[in-house]
Amino acid sequence: MTIDYHAILPELILSGTILVVLVADAFIRPRRTWLAMPISLAGVLASLIAVLTLIGSPRTTFNGTYRVDNFALLFKVFFLSVALVVLLVSLRYFREGRWYQGEYYYLLLTSFLGCVLMPSSRDLLMLFISLELVSAPGFLIAAFRKSDPRSNEAGLKFFLIGVLSSAVMLYGMSLIYGVTGTTGLYRIGAALSGTLSGGKQTLAEAAILFIVAGFAFKVSAVPFQFWAPDTYEGAPVPVAAFLATASKAAGFAGLLQLMFVAFRAEYAFWTPIFAALSIATMTIGNLVALQQRQIVRLLAYSSIAQAGYMLLPFALVSADRVVNHDAFAAATTYILIYAVMTLGAFTVVIALSRESSGLLISDFAGLMRRAPLMGVAMTTFMVSLAGIPPTGGFWAKFLVFKAGIERGGLGTALAVVMLVNSVASLYYYLLVPRQMVFVEPETDRPLASPALVTGVAALATLAILAIGVYPQLFYHFPPLSTLVGP
Amino acid sequence: MSGWERSAISIATFLPLVGAVVIAFVPKEKERAVRSLGILFTGAALAVAVAIAIGFDYGSGGGLQFELDTRWIPVIGARYHVGIDGISLPLYVLTFLLSFLCAVYTWRFVPEPGKTKAFLALQLLLETGMAGTFIAFDLVLFFIFWELVLVPMYFLIGIWGSANREYAAIKFFLYTLFGSVFMLLGFLGMYFRADPHTFDILKLQAVGSSGGFSHTFQLVAFAGVFLGFAIKVPMWPFHTWLPDAHTEAPTVGSVLLAGILLKMGTYGFVRIALPVLPYAAQKYAPWIGLLAAIAIVYAALACLAQRDLKRLIAFSSVGHMGFVMLGIATLTPIGINAAIFGMVAHGLITGMLFFCVGSVYDRYHTRQIADLGGGLMQKLPYLGGVFAFVAIASLGLPGLAGFWGEVMALLSSYNPAGVLNTGLFRGFMVAGGVGTVLTAGYFLWMLQRVNMGTVPEKWKEAALPDVLAVEWVSWVPLLIGIVALGVFPRIVFGVTDGAVRGLMHLFGG
Numbered sequence: 001m002t003i004d005y006h007a008i009l010p011e012l013i014l015s016g017t018i019l020v021v022l023v024a025d026a027f028i029r030p031r032r033t034w035l036a037m038p039i040s041l042a043g044v045l046a047s048l049i050a051v052l053t054l055i056g057s058p059r060t061t062f063n064g065t066y067r068v069d070n071f072a073l074l075f076k077v078f079f080l081s082v083a084l085v086v087l088l089v090s091l092r093y094f095r096e097g098r099w100y101q102g103e104y105y106y107l108l109l110t111s112f113l114g115c116v117l118m119p120s121s122r123d124l125l126m127l128f129i130s131l132e133l134v135s136a137p138g139f140l141i142a143a144f145r146k147s148d149p150r151s152n153e154a155g156l157k158f159f160l161i162g163v164l165s166s167a168v169m170l171y172g173m174s175l176i177y178g179v180t181g182t183t184g185l186y187r188i189g190a191a192l193s194g195t196l197s198g199g200k201q202t203l204a205e206a207a208i209l210f211i212v213a214g215f216a217f218k219v220s221a222v223p224f225q226f227w228a229p230d231t232y233e234g235a236p237v238p239v240a241a242f243l244a245t246a247s248k249a250a251g252f253a254g255l256l257q258l259m260f261v262a263f264r265a266e267y268a269f270w271t272p273i274f275a276a277l278s279i280a281t282m283t284i285g286n287l288v289a290l291q292q293r294q295i296v297r298l299l300a301y302s303s304i305a306q307a308g309y310m311l312l313p314f315a316l317v318s319a320d321r322v323v324n325h326d327a328f329a330a331a332t333t334y335i336l337i338y339a340v341m342t343l344g345a346f347t348v349v350i351a352l353s354r355e356s357s358g359l360l361i362s363d364f365a366g367l368m369r370r371a372p373l374m375g376v377a378m379t380t381f382m383v384s385l386a387g388i389p390p391t392g393g394f395w396a397k398f399l400v401f402k403a404g405i406e407r408g409g410l411g412t413a414l415a416v417v418m419l420v421n422s423v424a425s426l427y428y429y430l431l432v433p434r435q436m437v438f439v440e441p442e443t444d445r446p447l448a449s450p451a452l453v454t455g456v457a458a459l460a461t462l463a464i465l466a467i468g469v470y471p472q473l474f475y476h477f478p479p480l481s482t483l484v485g486p
Numbered sequence: 487m488s489g490w491e492r493s494a495i496s497i498a499t500f501l502p503l504v505g506a507v508v509i510a511f512v513p514k515e516k517e518r519a520v521r522s523l524g525i526l527f528t529g530a531a532l533a534v535a536v537a538i539a540i541g542f543d544y545g546s547g548g549g550l551q552f553e554l555d556t557r558w559i560p561v562i563g564a565r566y567h568v569g570i571d572g573i574s575l576p577l578y579v580l581t582f583l584l585s586f587l588c589a590v591y592t593w594r595f596v597p598e599p600g601k602t603k604a605f606l607a608l609q610l611l612l613e614t615g616m617a618g619t620f621i622a623f624d625l626v627l628f629f630i631f632w633e634l635v636l637v638p639m640y641f642l643i644g645i646w647g648s649a650n651r652e653y654a655a656i657k658f659f660l661y662t663l664f665g666s667v668f669m670l671l672g673f674l675g676m677y678f679r680a681d682p683h684t685f686d687i688l689k690l691q692a693v694g695s696s697g698g699f700s701h702t703f704q705l706v707a708f709a710g711v712f713l714g715f716a717i718k719v720p721m722w723p724f725h726t727w728l729p730d731a732h733t734e735a736p737t738v739g740s741v742l743l744a745g746i747l748l749k750m751g752t753y754g755f756v757r758i759a760l761p762v763l764p765y766a767a768q769k770y771a772p773w774i775g776l777l778a779a780i781a782i783v784y785a786a787l788a789c790l791a792q793r794d795l796k797r798l799i800a801f802s803s804v805g806h807m808g809f810v811m812l813g814i815a816t817l818t819p820i821g822i823n824a825a826i827f828g829m830v831a832h833g834l835i836t837g838m839l840f841f842c843v844g845s846v847y848d849r850y851h852t853r854q855i856a857d858l859g860g861g862l863m864q865k866l867p868y869l870g871g872v873f874a875f876v877a878i879a880s881l882g883l884p885g886l887a888g889f890w891g892e893v894m895a896l897l898s899s900y901n902p903a904g905v906l907n908t909g910l911f912r913g914f915m916v917a918g919g920v921g922t923v924l925t926a927g928y929f930l931w932m933l934q935r936v937n938m939g940t941v942p943e944k945w946k947e948a949a950l951p952d953v954l955a956v957e958w959v960s961w962v963p964l965l966i967g968i969v970a971l972g973v974f975p976r977i978v979f980g981v982t983d984g985a986v987r988g989l990m991h992l993f994g995g
Contacts, residue, residue, distance in 0.1 A: 383637060388663070389630045398626075398670075402562065405674040412671075419667040426663060430640075430656065438644055438652060472559050 004061035007068045010050040010076060011116055017043025018109045025102025036105040037091045043109070044087065047116070048080040064184060065123035071332075075119035075253050078336055082246045083112045085343055085456050089350050090238040092450040096354070097236070099144050107137035108242065115250040119257070124173045124183040127254050128166075131218065134250045135162045138243060142235040154234025158243075161217055161227040169214025175207035176262075185262040193265035205269050211258065212273060218251035219307050222280040229300040237353050240296055241346035244303045245339040252310060252335045259314055260328055267317040275315035275414060282308025282421045289428045295349055295359050298428060302385060303342060305425060310334050312400055312414055316407040323407050330399035337396040337467060338385075344460030345381040348374050351449035351457070364432055366441025374449060375436045377457040382429040384464050387422045392467035397422060494541070495552045495568055498534035498582065499617045502527055506610035514603045521593050524606035528586040528613065535582040535617075542575060544981060548988020550623070550688070563677070564626035564685050568618075572985030573756060576830045576978050577749055578620045583967075584745045584837055585613040587960040588738040591841065594956035595848060597646040597736040605646060608638040609738065616746045620753060625673040625685040628758075629666070635747060636662060639739065647734040654727075654734035661727040662717055669714025669754075672707045676762060679703055687758060694762040701765050708766035711759050718751030721774075721811055722781035725804045732800035737844025740796070744803050745837035749829045752810050756822055760814070761989055767817065768905050775815035775899065775910070779917040781808030786924030790931070795853045796843045798932060799836065802880065805925060806832045806888075812918055813895035816911060821898030822986045827978045828891025831971055835880045835888055838964045842873040845957060846936075849950040855932070860939030868953040870937050872961065879968050881929040882922055887971035890979075892922060 005012070020043070021036050028035055051073060058069035086108065094101050114133025121127040139162060143155025177183055179200050180191035196204060213224065220228040232240040263270065285305030292298040313327035313334075349359060351374055356363040368375030384393035397418075404415030449457075466473060505527025512520050542551060550569035558566035570578060588609060596602045615634030622628035636659055644655035677683050679700075680693045693699065699707070717724045728748075732740050760767045785805030792798035806828065813825035847853050849866065863870035879886035882893070896918050902911040953961075971977055 388636060389633045394630075394633075399562070401670065402674055402677075405671065406678055408678075415671060415674075419671065423660065423664045423667055426660060427656065430659070434644070434652065434656075437641065470559075472561065 004059055007054065007059040007061045007066070010047040010054070010080075011113060013043060013047040013050055014109060014113050014116060017047070018106055018113065021102060021109065022106045025106070028102070033101040034091060034095050036102045037087055040105045040109055041084065041087050044080055044083045044112070048077065048084075051076045051080060062126075064186075065126045066120050067122045068120055072119040074332070074336075075249070076116050078249070078339070079112060079115040079246055082242075082249075082339060082343065083109070083115075085347070085460075086238055086242050086246070088452045088456050089241070089347050091452060093236060093238055093350055093353070097145065099146070099236070104141060104144060107141045108239075110137045111135075111141070111242065112246065115246050115253075118250045119253045121254070122185045122257065122261075124176065124185070124188075127185075127257070128170060128173060131169075131250070131254060132166060134247055135166070135218070138162075138239075138247060141239045142231055142243070144236050144239065145234070148234070150230075150234035151236070152234070154231040157227045158231045158235075161224075165214045165217030165224070168210050168217075172207040172210025172214065175203055175210070179204045179207065185257060188262040189264060192263065204266065208263055208266060208270055209273070212255075212270065212277075215251055215255045215258075216277060219248050219255065219310070220304050221277050221307055221311060222284045222304065225281070225285070225304045228304060229297045232300040232303075233294065233296045237296065237346060237350045237359075240300075241343055241350070244299065244346065245343050248303065248307065249335050249339055252331070255314070256328065256331060259317065260324065264317065264324075267319075271315045271317055271410075274311055275410060278308050278311040278315055278414065279417050280308070281305070281311060282418060286421050286425045286428075289425070292428065293360055293362070295352075295361050295364070295432070298361065298431075299342065299345055299349070302425070302429070303338075305421065306334075306338050306342075306385070308421070309397065309400060309418060310338065312418055313403055315414060316403055316411050318407065320407075323403065323411075326399075326403040326406055330403040333399050334396040337392045337464075340460055340463050340467075341381045341384045341391075341393055344377060344457060344464065345385070347453055347457045347460065348378045348381070351447060351453045354448065354450075361431055361435055362439075364435040365439040367436040367447065370441055370444065371447035371449060373454060374447060374457060375433075377461040378436060379433040380461045380464055382432050384468070386426040386429040388426070390465070390468040392464040392471075394468060395471045491541075491552050492554045494534060494538050495570055495578075495621050496554060498531050498538065499568075499614055499621060501531040501534065502585070502610040502613040502617075505531075506607040506614075509603055509607045509610065512603065514601075517602055520603045520606060524589040524592060524610065525586070527610060528582070528589040531613070531617075532582040532586040535579050538570065539575060539579050542570070542981075544572075544984075546984070548572070548985045548991075553623075555623075558624075558627070562626070563683055565624050566627060567624040567686055567688075568621040568627070569623050570621055571988075572982045573753075573826060573989070574620045575981055576826060577746075577753060577833075578617060580749075580830055580833045581613065581617045581620065581746050583963065584741060584833065585609065585616075587837075587963060588741055590956065590960040592738060594954060595737065595844070597738075599645070601645065605642070605738075608642050609742075612638040612642070612742060616742070616750070619750050623687045625676065625687060625690070625758070627685075628687070629670055629673060632666060632669075632750060632754075633663075635750075639735075639743065639747070642739040643731060643735045646736040646739065649734075650730070651734045654730040657727050658731040661724075665714040665717030665724070667714075668710045672710030672714070675703065675707045675710070679707075687762070690758075691761040694764055697765075699763065699765075704763045704766035705769060708759060708763045708770055711754070711763075712770065715751040715754040715759060716777075718754070719748055719807050719811060720751070720804065721777050722784055722804065722808070723777075725781070725785075728804060729797055729800045732803065732840075733794060733797045737840060737847075740800075740840040740844070741837045744800075744840055745833040748803065748807055749833060752807065752814065752825060752829055755811075755814050756825065756989070760817070768903075771815045771817055771903075771906055772910055775812055775902075775914045778808045778811035778815055779914040779921075781805060781811070782918050782921030783924065786921050786928060789928040790924070793855055795846065795855055795858070795932070795936065796840070797853075798855075798928070799839045799843055802839075802925070802928075803832070803836055805921060806836065806880075806891075808921070809892045809895045809918065812914060813891070813898055815902075815914075816895075816898040817903035817906065817990075818898050818901070819983070819986050819990045820894055821902070822990065823979055823982050824891055824894030824898055826982045826986070827971075827975065828895060830978050831887035831891045831968075834964050834967045834971070835876060838876045838961065838968065839873075839880060841957070841961060841964075842869065842876060845869060845953070846873070850945070855935050858936050859942035859945070860935055860937070861941035861945070862937045865941045865945060866950060866952045872953065872965070874933055874937050875965070876968070877929045877933055879972070881926045885972045887968045889972060890975045892918075896922075 145151035289301035384391035553569035618631030
């Protein structure tokens with residue numbers, strides 16, 4: 001077997017960086033341990049450049065279990081960009097918190113390595129390894145604020161739920177192997193599209209159910225969402241940002257491949273499940289979010305509700321290739337735009353966390369006066385999360401609506417549920433701008449926000465507005481359809 | 487086509503947006519510069535709009551002018567298609583006129599808590615959204631402009647409004663958003679039902695008039711867009727956001743809300759709902775007429791019960807928009823012409839009424855009719871005179887702008903389109919007639935309580951300034967407009983008639 005080293009170059013660079021960070025930490029003087037951040041940053045940048053060199057014809061290696069195509073490249077670029085942002089906003093947070101910095105960057109990069117592997121994994125085993133690589137370091141960094149019991153709780157909850165979901169998923173995967181005799185996604189797809197004998201059919205459906213349940217934990221879909229708000233709240237804020245964006249997107253990247261490639265033939269069985277998951281997730285997420293007083297919990301429930309919107313396109317899959325294609329594009333676009341706005345919102349929260357440990361929504365009072373840039377940025381993110389034009393969030397929702405109407409029938413009903421939900425969500429998203437603009441601050445002192453954090457927030461705002469005004473920007477990526485076929 | 491013709495309306499529409507960005511970068515200490523920039527940008531945009539109105543070919547009938555149809559978002563099939571015709575032009579020019587006058591008014595009157603810079607920037611942002619709605623000929627573009635007004639108006643009400651501002655602001659936002667998302671679903675339905683798929687309003691009109699949409703689909707899609715437009719108008723019973731929003735908003739916000747934002751809804755009916763879904767329009771027309779007739783009578787009765795001057799004016803808007811909707815519901819050229827005339831007249835008159843109420847509040851710091859206690863004519867003769875004049879224009883005195891829209895709406899409902907039940911619409915006409923009497927009643931009663939009588943003791947000694955120079959500058963154009971439209975209704979009818987007939991031809995054919 002020959003290995004295409006160019007195809008895995010980004011991952012090799014990232015792995016090398018991880019080792020360097022780990023070893024270097026042992027030799028750097030304690031006061032300089034923050035140096036792990038620039039080292040990581042350089043590694044991620046190099047890896048990003050390596051990904052860019054791969055643009056072109058698709059490459060396959062490791063006997064077809066690993067594929068670098070447009071879909072994979074898009075997600076790799078996305079994950080590495082998120083990594084850059086999370087690294088940038090982590091620096092001050094972890095320096096000032098005096099938590100172990102070398103270990104943190106090491107674990108964070110390992111998680112991102114899993115993320116980057118995920119969209120290329122075209123094999124159940126590869127997929128499972130990538131997913132575990134994302135989650136396992138996540139358990140640790142969620143509990144990184146060691147002195148705070150809430151952080152311990154965060155890590156423990158995440159760990160217990162995480163291993164449980166992995167076990168369920170792995171069991172489902174073993175059943176699929178039993179039914180089809182293969183672990184390759186494309187071959188599973190081919191095997192399932194043939195006729196299965198009665199018993200095998202039942203077994204395949206049970207397996208799909210297990211796997212979907214496992215992923216539902218990862219993307220915090222109702223009824224598997226309980227861990228998310230507690231974990232986000234207890235974890236260090238940059239880690240919460242990572243969990244709500246990259247980790248969730250990794251789950252969706254895996255789910256997209258499984259559902260649109262491996263299990264598409266069985267859509268009649270699983271689309272109703274996704275319809276129910278989607279409705280329950282968005283409705284419960286929004287209803288609970290309405291009651292939140294703490295910003296990270298608000299964002300956590302918002303991210304649950306948003307996961308509901310992302311699950312909706314899965315329920316639209318049918319025999320119609322055009323609709324499948326549009327649903328796939330809608331889900332992918334939603335995940336990417338969602339990540340930008342959520343990451344932006346967490347960035348503002350990180351800036352605020354330096355002076356408010358409780359991170360209540362009322363701590364945002366008068367922020368528009370105290371830090372106009374942050375105020376405008378946060379308003380943009382909130383309005384965008386609610387899906388109001390002219391922001392990026394509108395197009396994300398628009399594409400989902402559009403796919404729903406195109407599908408007709410069930411799709412139209414789902415679109416109606418989703419839009420009632422998105423109107424209701426506006427109420428809690430506006431709570432934050434309301435505090436920032438309408439309520440007088442206790443102090444007029446400007447918010448001392450680190451330059452890196454401010455810069456990231458400004459960049460995310462520009463991105464959201466640019467996508468909002470000229471969404472064509474977003475579609476200059478190579479066609480996303482490589483996975484769903486011609 | 488020259489570059490000017492291709493880009494003129496885009497320039498006028500986006501100049502305010504540029505202004506908003508420029509103002510955002512001026513240091514907030516430079517108050518005068520901020521205010522000057524506000525007047526400068528709205529003035530420049532108005533100048534471009536006037537130039538467009540001058541360059542407009544009034545003889546050409548229904549076609550689009552100053553049209554630009556170019557690539558925007560190919561992946562979803564949305565194009566940047568803008569243009570202007572006889573239906574858009576009066577509303578388009580009105581938008582720039584009112585926005586400019588509001589900027590002039592802001593030179594002197596910035597409501598509490600100040601923050602002139604943000605106030606003007608939001609006003610300018612709002613202007614772009616409003617103007618864009620009237621020129622968009624692509625459903626997606628239309629929707630973007632339509633929604634663009636929400637965020638600025640939310641903040642205008644929420645920051646600079648009166649006591650109950652936050653409630654009014656969120657109610658306005660949620661209510662209109664709720665309607666517009668259903669409208670969006672209707673738009674998407676139209677897109678997928680049209681073959682080939684298109685968001686282009688002109689192409690959809692062609693599909694609609696040639697029977698390209700099935701009857702069932704039309705009924706469903708009409709319900710969706712109806713909800714969006716009806717809430718914006720607002721039609722009874724979707725009007726409950728309006729009294730709160732108008733009453734709590736700062737003067738400038740009320741002027742723009744009443745003057746232009748409401749017209750976006752009625753314009754949507756004329757531009758999109760009727761021509762694209764003609765069968766459904768015929769089926770729904772009696773119901774729309776019914777709601778309109780109820781709105782006219784209900785609003786008049788509600789006005790009789792108001793104690794707050796501004797709330798009274800706000801409710802009167804519901805009634806006036808009822809006349810507009812009644813005209814639209816008749817599905818006749820006369821009715822649609824009356825509706826557009828009514829929109830423009832209502833924009834001038836009610837805008838002016840809100841200016842007056844704002845200035846009364848500025849002097850007296852109360853809007854309660856009982857607290858004002860009468861004698862406005864004696865205390866502030868000019869302000870009282872202007873107020874009386876505008877109130878009388880609003881009740882529809884012949885010779886002033888308010889008259890034509892109402893009387894022609896009633897006239898058209900005497901003889902509605904052939905497919906509609908004549909008897910029913912004559913019933914609506916009677917209800918509308920009763921409404922005009924009640925309208926005259928509450929306006930005259932209001933004048934009696936506010937303008938007439940003697941000045942109460944508590945105001946006798948108060949030094950209250952009469953109409954200021956800034957107010958004259960921002961009001962005179964509106965006052966002239968009210969007289970001019972009353973005496974020469976052709977100013978509007980001459981512009982709209984060709985386009986309306988074109989539209990109705992499409993509709994009937």
